[in-house]
Amino acid sequence: xxxxxxxxxxxxxxxxxxxxxxxxxxxxxxxxxxxxxxxxxxxxxxxxxxxxxxxxxxxxxxxxxxxxxxxxxxxxxxxxxxxxxxxxxxxxxxxxxxxxxxxxxxxxxxxxxxxxxxxxxxxxxxxxxxxxxxxxxxxxxxxxxxxxxxxxxxxxxxxxxxxxxxxxxxxxxxxxxxxxxxxxxxxxxxxxxxxxxxxxxxxxxxxxxxxxxxxxxxxxxxxxxxxxxxxxxxxxxxxxxxxxxxxx
Amino acid sequence: xxxxxxxxxxxxxxxxxxxxxxxxxxxxxxxxxxxxxxxxxxxxxxxxxxxxxxxxxxxxxxxxxxxxxxxxxxxxxxxxxxxxxxxxxxxxxxxxxxxxxxxxxxxxxxxxxxxxxxxxxxxxxxxxxxxxxxxxxxxxxxxxxxxxxxxxxxxxxxxxxxxxxxxxxxxxxxxxxxxxxxxxxxxxxxxxxxxxxx
Ligand SMILES: [Zn+2]
Ligand SMILES: [Zn+2]
Numbered sequence: 517x518x519x520x521x522x523x524x525x526x527x528x529x530x531x532x533x534x535x536x537x538x539x540x541x542x543x544x545x546x547x548x549x550x551x552x553x554x555x556x557x558x559x560x561x562x563x564x565x566x567x568x569x570x571x572x573x574x575x576x577x578x579x580x581x582x583x584x585x586x587x588x589x590x591x592x593x594x595x596x597x598x599x600x601x602x603x604x605x606x607x608x609x610x611x612x613x614x615x616x617x618x619x620x621x622x623x624x625x626x627x628x629x630x631x632x633x634x635x636x637x638x639x640x641x642x643x644x645x646x647x648x649x650x651x652x653x654x655x656x657x658x659x660x661x662x663x664x665x666x667x668x669x670x671x672x673x674x675x676x677x678x679x680x681x682x683x684x685x686x687x688x689x690x691x692x693x694x695x696x697x698x699x700x701x702x703x704x705x706x707x708x709x710x711x712x713x714x715x716x717x718x719x720x721x722x723x724x725x726x727x728x729x730x731x732x733x734x735x736x737x738x739x740x741x742x743x744x745x746x747x748x749x750x751x752x753x754x755x756x757x758x759x760x761x762x763x764x
Numbered sequence: 765x766x767x768x769x770x771x772x773x774x775x776x777x778x779x780x781x782x783x784x785x786x787x788x789x790x791x792x793x794x795x796x797x798x799x800x801x802x803x804x805x806x807x808x809x810x811x812x813x814x815x816x817x818x819x820x821x822x823x824x825x826x827x828x829x830x831x832x833x834x835x836x837x838x839x840x841x842x843x844x845x846x847x848x849x850x851x852x853x854x855x856x857x858x859x860x861x862x863x864x865x866x867x868x869x870x871x872x873x874x875x876x877x878x879x880x881x882x883x884x885x886x887x888x889x890x891x892x893x894x895x896x897x898x899x900x901x902x903x904x905x906x907x908x909x910x911x912x913x914x915x916x917x918x919x920x921x922x923x924x925x926x927x928x929x930x931x932x933x934x935x936x937x938x939x940x941x942x943x944x945x946x947x948x949x950x951x952x953x954x955x956x957x958x959x960x961x962x
Contacts, residue, residue, distance in 0.1 A: 528878055533782070533783040534782065534783045568910055568911045569878065569911055570911075597911065598910075598911065598914065604918060606911060606914050606915035606918060607875070607877065607915045607918075607919065609911050609915070610876065610877035610878040610911065610912070610915075611877050613878060614877065614878055752877065752878065752879070752880040753877030753878055753880075755880065755882070756875065756876070756877040756880060756881065756882040757877060759882040759883055759884060760875065760882065760883060760919055
């Protein structure tokens with residue numbers, strides 16, 4: 517049984533029996549994997565602290581012949597979202613993890629997706645405003661999936677859009693205000709500006725790029741539509757996040 | 765031999781129990797078969813009793829065999845101090861410390877976006893109603909020290925503070941990512957003593 521050592525991002529875990537966990541993780545170089553962490557539910561387990569969603573770990577595992585599940589040897593945390601001092605963003609941790617999980621097919625190496633995820637965890641720990649971070653993360657995940665429509669050019673008249681437009685995922689993409697019908701999500705000039713500026717910086721740079729509540733909501737609903745039409749389902753975590761923000 | 769219908773059925777039922785595989789289930793089924801009738805009746809009776817006699821406390825949602833539960837009706841406990849936990853087994857863990865003399869509120873889980881568990885799936889509304897009634901002065905949030913437990917504590921703190929109570933979070937004397945179910949008394953005691961206001 518060969519032992520592999522790699523950087524990885526924990527996506528989620530499931531209980532297995534009394535003491536073990538099944539761990540879904542995104543590796544830097546071998547794509548998404550599933551493995552068993554023996555004894556992970558025990559208090560003095562060597563895995564304690566390393567298996568929470570979105571923990572960046574140095575991880576070693578044994579590949580097992582003719583089995584889908586690898587066996588985890590260790591998972592040492594390098595960066596953890598639990599490091600946040602103010603924890604309001606913690607509700608987003610599992611949303612980010614679910615989005616990554618849904619957008620990474622098994623064993624399909626995608627180093628860029630891994631780097632994006634790890635950078636977003638750093639940004640969470642650095643207290644970058646979480647709504648901006650969420651819109652940025654969705655933008656990049658969707659772009660890496662090849663489903664983010666180009667936003668600068670109107671798909672109908674081919675002109676550069678200055679005053680905003682509408683995004684209609686089911687209907688070809690982005691149209692300038694002059695060409696768009698009433699369908700699709702309105703994206704103001706400010707929302708477009710945020711995407712343009714944000715796309716060019718690492719996530720930690722988002723602290724310096726403003727996003728008003730209104731423009732943030734426009735992007736949120738545009739991205740939710742893109743995600744839902746791409747994955748053909750709504751993410752569980754987005755529903756829960758909505759319920760959580762409704763009451764607080 | 766495993767084709768004998770009643771044995772197959774019992775084995776199947778036992779396999780549904782946590783950490784019982786097919787082999788263990790078969791072993792248990794044969795063991796039960798060999799037992800005298802009275803002890804099998806006793807086992808059946810005990811199992812049925814759990815469902816018949818145990819329910820959830822209408823005040824704190826803990827499991828109980830009478831309503832309101834033992835903790836909610838014990839006059840020697842301080843009704844101004846409340847400890848919020850995820851599950852009934854957490855109540856037992858805190859009771860073992862013999863240090864906490866307040867009352868409880870059991871959420872029946874933690875917020876979990878990944879599993880689709882939201883505020884409406886937990887006993888949040890009844891918590892807010894209890895605290896809103898005015899008698900409680902401090903709420904200790906003793907959810908698990910993992911992402912879900914922390915997110916739940918932060919969410920609840922935001923809802924509870926406007927009600928004019930002191931809200932505190934247990935100290936992380938317990939390792940991050942662990943389950944309070946497995947914490948020993950000393951660790952649990954330290955966690956409650958070292959709580960901080962949030
Ligand atoms: Zn146009
Ligand atoms: Zn009670």
